[in-house]
Amino acid sequence: MDSNGVEAARIRQEIDSLKSNRRNIERQISALEAQLNQLEVNSSTVCPLPLSNGDLSNSNGLSPDMIYRYSRHLLLPSFGVQGQANLLKSSVLVIGAGGLGSPALLYLAACGVGRIGIVDHDVVELNNLQRQIVAISVNKLIGYGVDIVFQIIHTEAYIGKSKVESAAATCRSINSSTQIVEHREALRTSNALEIVSNFLFCFRRAVILTFPCLMISLRYDVVVDATDNAPSRYMINDCCVVLGKPLVSGAALGLEGQLTVYNYSGGPCYRCLFPTPPPTNACQRCADSGVLGVVPGVIGCLQALEAIKVASLVGEPLSGRMLLLDALSGRFRNVKLRGRSLQCEACGDDAVLTRQTFSEFDYEKFTQTPLSTGPLKLNLLSLDDRISSKEYNEQVGRGEAHVLVDVRPSHHYKIVSLPNSMNIPLSTLEGRLPEISAALEKEANKENGSNASLFVICRRGNDSQVAVELLHKLGFTSAKDIIGGLESWTHNVDPKFPTY
Amino acid sequence: MQLTLEFGGGLELLCDSVKSHNINVDPQDGEEELTMKNLLSWVRTNVIKERPEMFMKGDSVRPGVLVLVNDTDWELSGQLETVLEEKDNVVFISTLHGG
Numbered sequence: 001m002d003s004n005g006v007e008a009a010r011i012r013q014e015i016d017s018l019k020s021n022r023r024n025i026e027r028q029i030s031a032l033e034a035q036l037n038q039l040e041v042n043s044s045t046v047c048p049l050p051l052s053n054g055d056l057s058n059s060n061g062l063s064p065d066m067i068y069r070y071s072r073h074l075l076l077p078s079f080g081v082q083g084q085a086n087l088l089k090s091s092v093l094v095i096g097a098g099g100l101g102s103p104a105l106l107y108l109a110a111c112g113v114g115r116i117g118i119v120d121h122d123v124v125e126l127n128n129l130q131r132q133i134v135a136i137s138v139n140k141l142i143g144y145g146v147d148i149v150f151q152i153i154h155t156e157a158y159i160g161k162s163k164v165e166s167a168a169a170t171c172r173s174i175n176s177s178t179q180i181v182e183h184r185e186a187l188r189t190s191n192a193l194e195i196v197s198n199f200l201f202c203f204r205r206a207v208i209l210t211f212p213c214l215m216i217s218l219r220y221d222v223v224v225d226a227t228d229n230a231p232s233r234y235m236i237n238d239c240c241v242v243l244g245k246p247l248v249s250g251a252a253l254g255l256e257g258q259l260t261v262y263n264y265s266g267g268p269c270y271r272c273l274f275p276t277p278p279p280t281n282a283c284q285r286c287a288d289s290g291v292l293g294v295v296p297g298v299i300g301c302l303q304a305l306e307a308i309k310v311a312s313l314v315g316e317p318l319s320g321r322m323l324l325l326d327a328l329s330g331r332f333r334n335v336k337l338r339g340r341s342l343q344c345e346a347c348g349d350d351a352v353l354t355r356q357t358f359s360e361f362d363y364e365k366f367t368q369t370p371l372s373t374g375p376l377k378l379n380l381l382s383l384d385d386r387i388s389s390k391e392y393n394e395q396v397g398r399g400e401a402h403v404l405v406d407v408r409p410s411h412h413y414k415i416v417s418l419p420n421s422m423n424i425p426l427s428t429l430e431g432r433l434p435e436i437s438a439a440l441e442k443e444a445n446k447e448n449g450s451n452a453s454l455f456v457i458c459r460r461g462n463d464s465q466v467a468v469e470l471l472h473k474l475g476f477t478s479a480k481d482i483i484g485g486l487e488s489w490t491h492n493v494d495p496k497f498p499t500y
Numbered sequence: 501m502q503l504t505l506e507f508g509g510g511l512e513l514l515c516d517s518v519k520s521h522n523i524n525v526d527p528q529d530g531e532e533e534l535t536m537k538n539l540l541s542w543v544r545t546n547v548i549k550e551r552p553e554m555f556m557k558g559d560s561v562r563p564g565v566l567v568l569v570n571d572t573d574w575e576l577s578g579q580l581e582t583v584l585e586e587k588d589n590v591v592f593i594s595t596l597h598g599g
Binding site (some may be wrong): 101228233252256272277281282322329 | 562
């Protein structure tokens with residue numbers, strides 16, 4: 001045992017030291033990449049796009065490197081040199097580097113978009129890697145052949161780091177000739193216009209003073225909405241309407257996905273379709289309802305496809321149409337949407353949306369939903385009706401008679417649960433009160449007739465409060481909820497207890 | 501009149517998680533045609549099993565629900581006044597926000 005312990009300590013120390021080295025190296029790489037970016041930004045004013053990585057020896061403006069890299073595109077009669085040249089001159093802003101943005105970014109980087117911007121304020125978490133991973137193929141010449149090395153956009157090494165940093169590093173490793181601009185911040189009304197039109201972005205870097213023509217070239221041509229909440233979707237839509245940008249919008253939840261292009265060639269904008277926001281309880285989140293990782297993967301890839309079509313001026317983008325994916329039945333449905341609405345408050349004939357009204361609009365109030373999608377925190381009960389996970393643990397330790405009711409849905413309960421808890425989902429609570437009474441009686445008998453306490457737990461401590469309120473009304477007046485639910489159990493009592 | 505109804509984007513949760521429904525519904529007494537308005541009230545009574553407020557608001561669908569008649573936005577066919585025909589396919593889909 002002892003020698004094992006010593007060996008483990010040595011290995012841990014070595015891992016820590018290697019991680020520290022890695023952090024140093026990554027810092028150096030980031031600094032160098034930033035320098036390189038700046039050089040490329042500067043050089044793009046001198047020689048117009050496409051951003052060249054070789055001599056422009058051909059009349060079509062493509063360097064030998066580009067011709068080789070994009071040869072499969074050039075061979076497509078319907079895409080060809082013109083499509084590729086358009087793409088190389090274009091710029092795409094991807095908002096959200098999560099389940100949709102990750103796969104979209106990989107294909108946008110690989111296909112030769114001239115400049116890609118990435119907006120996200122979030123850091124990489126382990127539970128993201130199930131879907132925010134997509135294989136990227138980096139052709140590495142090894143020996144005689146070409147070895148396809150598969151990586152992932154957010155690797156374990158980036159857990160805890162900015163999603164933008166992680167995504168940008170992956171995009172650069174796919175295609176170093178594409179310029180990647182990192183926006184490590186949440187999109188707000190205060191910064192959306194400047195990020196999308198990128199005017200102040202250059203200004204901040206004082207580049208615009210030296211190269212005024214950059215003001216035009218640093219704007220994004222196409223915006224990809226890869227966010228995960230209603231207020232962001234309205235805000236991005238309105239921003240695109242104000243600035244006249246086509247918006248490639250994708251969404252995924254559970255086993256379904258939706259895709260369309262808004263504000264493009266006479267088609268509707270998001271508000272034409274959904275002038276009134278849905279009730280808040282109709283907006284499910286992946287973190288609560290779940291999502292099969294490949295579903296946003298499919299939709300994200302299709303977003304890249306639509307962005308490529310808009311940017312290269314090839315094909316018929318999904319404007320005025322919507323693609324609906326039902327992954328479970330394996331069906332795509334392509335439906336015809338209404339055109340631009342003349343009464344639309346954003347893009348209609350009498351719309352009053354301007355830069356000014358946009359920056360003053362309260363999207364969180366409008367949708368009754370916070371822009372950052374942190375979990376909801378209810379506060380329904382007085383402290384007397386609540387108990388902390390630590391206190392509960394102490395009571396259990398003292399062997400006090402009690403019943404613990406777990407009110408999560410049964411498929412949550414199957415993931416992980418506390419020992420000796422009974423699962424009665426909130427939706428079935430009212431009809432299953434006799435089970436609770438019986439359990440309390442049984443527990444009391446064990447302790448020679450002393451009263452048994454009733455505790456209620458759920459995932460995060462919201463449903464448990466709703467349940468306790470209901471139990472109080474139905475006569476179980478001593479019921480208490482465990483503050484912060486199972487997440488608090490992990491944080492404050494047992495760090496090894498799984499979270500999900 | 502035979503119609504196919506489909507629910508998606510989470511609306512199926514309001515009808516026992518069944519996405520597709522083959523239904524038989526006729527115009528109300530004294531009426532010759534079946535409109536979407538008639539159909540909605542029929543669906544609310546006969547198909548929706550819980551939280552009807554998550555499906556309807558007033559006599560129309562709640563905000564955030566897209567209605568498609570034969571794969572076309574009902575805005576293009578007259579919304580509530582759309583007249584349904586035999587074998588029509590009507591889809592109710594809630595807009596998704598996740599990613």
